[in-house]
Amino acid sequence: MIQKDTGKLSFFLTSVKNIYSVFLSMGRRAKKTKIFFLFSFLPVVIAFIIKFNQIFSGRGKIHGFYIFSNLIVVFYLQFLILILALFFGTSVASEETEGQTLTYLATRPIPKSAIVLGKYSAYTTLVILMMSVGVLLSFLILNVNNLGNFSLYRILLRDVIVLALGIICYTAFFTFIGTFLKKSILVGLVFSFGWESVIQYFPGSTQRFSIVHYLKSLLPVPRTGRFSFLMFRLEPSPDGLAIFMLFLITAIFLGLACFLFSQKEYILED
């Protein structure tokens, strides 16, 4: 019997949920995830070295939370979440075409857009988890002397939420790139470390054409000190607008990715 959907939306959501659960489970075990999980511990190692140095050199004047805030911007916001979102986002479509496993998914009674949304959600979940563990450990290491200060946890929560928003938005963008470009990683690298790194420092409204502008607008980052150059020329957008823009960008690129993946013909090469 051909399964005809009684409720189109519920059928679609069930398809997304099933794809999500299959790829979350597969993604957890994947070698790629293990490698990137280790990679996401790079800031933790740096935090540990800084703290170790502070304790044993006796030069512990800089506040742990100040270092943590800069670690968030330097390593997480401008490097780690971009790399993680790039490799996981582009792989939503490319691993199926390059690995030639698309055949198995394309011959199941599920809409192709559900494949994109399900895989995107699964990989975004994995990346957010990877990032959160690293951020939490970095926070604990750098603020080991100040763990009783509960106001810091509120800022930690805000940092994690902003980084999660960044992952959601960037992964959506890279998912879109991965659905229609063969050299999606290369284009993604140019976007991440070219466009995003440059445009954000442009004065006026030009910087609003970068995703990182909206993320920085939401981050509680000190504007003084050694790393203040990272906030150079930032003309922050209001919180509400920044959040709206991040969700709008996510929705647009996910919508485009779903449309392209459904319509495009993927010829699996010999």
Place this chain on the structure above:
Amino acid sequence: MKPIVETKSLSKWYGNVLGLSDVTLQIEPGIIGILGPNGAGKSTFLKLITGQIKPNIGTVKVKGQQIRNNYHLFSIIGFCPERDFFYEEMTGWQFVTSLLKLHHFSPSEIGSRANKALEIVELVEDKDRIIRSYSRGMRQRLKFAQAIAHDPEIIVLDEPLSGLDPLGRRKIIHLIKSYKREGRTIIVSSHVLPEIEAMTKRIILIHQGKIFAQGDIHYIRDLIDTHPHIISIKCSNARQLASKFIEKDYILKVHFSSSNDSLLIETNNRDKLFSLLPSLFIENKIEVDEITSPDDNLQAVFDYLVGK
């Protein structure tokens, strides 16, 4: 009988390369063999009728509905691809259950269906091993398992017997025949004529992207039988054996190898020659090392039929 699959003027090309040209046919329930040499367009045809690729010209209908982007139809279609690609880090069990999950079965049904499919292909004992560690034959059987696990009405199999040992082939052939008895439609491709012959009499011959012939397999057998065959015999006394062939009118040519230990015989009646050989060997006490038929493959037959 109402056709299950219908194609009209189906054509597909990849850039300048022709994949399939102007294919119009109707496929009814039962087993239909798609036969053709490598690169003939068999896989393209199967991908088109399963909606994986778009035709440049023409239409495909499965059970009266357009197949492309009609995902509902896949609840009644099972597809076994030719290519040997998997989610390598999964176990066999995870692979089959994951794909069953996408058919929206309940967890208990997923378990029972996966077990049944893996039992059929005799992979139950190895179901917890990761796919990367599977042998070629096991991988082929796993591909087959995922195609039948959801109990489809239409089963499309692209070279399902490649990589299987003789026993495995026999089992799959037996299984395919049992599906036919259940009234299902099985579309199976191969470039090996005896494989198709063992499954069905209804065949479609594809060559260079075109339907070359279709109908009963006896038709192609007759075509093949008019094709001069070359038989190679490696034996102890090739010249003595050759002298016995000269008087037979169905022997067209005899060649000797440079080492004189084998001869190539060209005949227009392979069956007569093969029935003669045992008595010749016994009467003349000739020790035979090997008998092969170097041109007994589809490519040679097609080359002959299209007049190359």
